[in-house]
Amino acid sequence: MSSGILVIVIVVVVLVAGAALLIPPYLRRKRLRDRFGPEYDRTVEQTEDRRAAERELAQRERRHEQFELRELSAERKEEFTRAWTTVQERFVDQPADAVSEADQLITTVMAERGYPTEGYDQRVADLSVEHATTLGHYRDAHDIAIKQSDGNATTEDLRTALVHYRALFLDLTNGHTTQKKDTVS
Template sequence: MTSVILVVVIAIVVVLAGAALLAQPYLRRKRLRHRFGSEYDHALEHTEDRHAAERELVERERRHDSLELRALTSERKHEFTEAWTSVQERFVDEPADAVREADQLITTVMAERGYPTEGFDQQVADLSVEHAATLGHYRDAHLIATKHAQGQASTEDLRTAIVHYRALFLDLTDSHTTHKKDTVS
């Protein structure tokens, strides 16, 4: 191999390596946007910069990968569906109690699926990896429930909260998500 050919080969390798390094942040951003959807934008709005937001989302993925998530058995799914129906029926006579029960049922379903339930912010972070599409509903329902606890929510607001909780409930109970540690099919 002549020295000219060797120089050309080295130059091509250097250019390709440089292109790969430059493309890496773009590909990571594209992957995170696809996986997290609107949650990606939410993370951007609530952190200091894009790199911090992306680090946060990657950390959520790492934590999520360490969870031992499982699908609901058909029996448990049926029990939870009946409990949800009861929550909705209760709304007619006692809307505030129904909203509290809806929130508790969401937490119970999360625990049954293997999600930690140590606090709202952590619940949102853990759910964001596989349930990003319904997180806006969960946040909105939680905000209304908090406003209600402060005496600042109307019955119509509580109805809206139930609708939001239902979106996440359906996502959690109808989820066909498989996880590498799933033990129930």
């Protein structure tokens, strides 16, 4: 074999090996970005290490796979919608109470759908797998609720919180799960 052909073979082998090393992380990154949307960027920014952030997101997916998520029945959707309407009506006279009730209703809907509800940070992580597009609303509403508990939220802040909670509420009650375990129609 001539030295020119040997060089070409070596270059091709190096290129194939390089591609084999670079393509899987790229595909994993693309899949996670597609799945988590803005939550991917937020997690990478907070972690400051892309690999660690991607491991965390993959862990969230593995945990999420263990859930037995289900759709809400039409009756339960209607009940929750009536409860949401009551929360909105209560806002007129008791805005702080309405915001607290909205948060509680979100947690109740999550539990009904099959999500664990063991704490705010864990709820956020669990929701991020299928509800990443509305997760920012949940965070913003929660931040305002904390501001309210400190006595620093205005009525306009509370109205904004309620709007944010409504976005997640609608996503949870009208959205569809990618898992089809125990689906209720």
